[in-house]
Amino acid sequence: MPTIFLESKDNPKIKHLRGLIEQNNYRKKQGQTVLEGTHLCLSWLQENRKINSIFTTEHALEHTDFDEITAQYTGMIFVISESLYKDLSTLGTTLACLAIVDIPSSSQALDFKSDTLILENIQDPGNVGTLLRSAAAAGIEQIICTKGSASLWSPRVLRAGMGAHFSLQCFENIVLEDVLPRFQIPVYVTSSHNSNSLYSKDLKKACVWVLGNEGQGVSEYALQHAEAVSIPQPGGQESLNVAIAGSVCFFEMVRQRL
CATH class of the missing domain: 3.30.1330.30 (Ribosomal protein L30/S12)
Incomplete structure (x- = not known):
């Protein structure tokens, strides 16, 4: 060599x-x-x-x-x-x-009928990489990253993703308002202040998950154009880390589809 x-x-x-x-x-x-x-x-x-x-x-x-x-x-x-x-x-x-x-360019156009993870202004590279890893493991192949989120192809996000990127269709610097209304499947956002439990939802069909900023959560626009779900926390913590919350949602979806 x-x-x-x-x-x-x-x-x-x-x-x-x-x-x-x-x-x-x-x-x-x-x-x-x-x-x-x-x-x-x-x-x-x-x-x-x-x-x-x-x-x-x-x-x-x-x-x-x-x-x-x-x-x-x-x-x-x-x-x-x-x-x-x-x-x-x-x-x-x-x-x-x-x-x-x-850096790979996506070989496909956005598919508005398939399982999708949208990262809205998530800034921590570790959280972004972990979410991509969990999404890939759960069978979600399409990732949309809005402006303000950590760069998907930065070395730190790649490290946290542990190779998950390589099997995903990734779209970066997307404006949420341009894509969210075009989805023809249910759209869910996580909210710690919402009473609709994740476990009450039928997740057997394709859906979209919108996860928001570590401190502020998802935007008002996302809340208005999606169905908010919460993860029951009998231990009484105020909220879960966004990567943990997303992973719980993805694998409840997997559980229902098995």
Whole structure:
């Protein structure tokens, strides 16, 4: 496999890599992002997707996990020092592997009759990634992300999603008012102040889930154009974390459909 050693943090390829890791606008401009860790890289390759380049260290390159990657990837591998890798990495604890890939564009138009998750102004990368992971596990394949939400293809969201992105149709920077009225299936929003229990709903057919901002919840527009449901909490907590609440909803839907 072709390898090149890079030593300077000012090398153009290192600067490009750093820009993709740290700057959302740069990722959008370049149409690229970074997968960190061998798990994400292998998940990407298993979907028959292309890796443009890989950055790693001498120590990591000798690890058996890297053998699986190089068995499928024949492109250029850039070897950098341990200290430079730690400076670039957002993880710090995984086997050194940073892969530059092109951000996929959705190959399909929005489907207004299929199960859909809408993320409305959810800003925490961990919550967004967890919701995508739960949605994928529950069989929801279409994700809509409104303006103001964390970028789906940021390294931190990708890390939290653990490869869920790669089997999903993702649409970003969508205006909620442009799409919500077009759905021809039930639309539900979660609200801790609503008396209609999630468990009283018939979720056997396709539906839309709208989940809102961590602090403020969904918008008034969403509340007015959807049916609000609550998750019973006999323990008396004020509310659930949005990723937990969404996951509960998705798997009640799965339970009813089994």
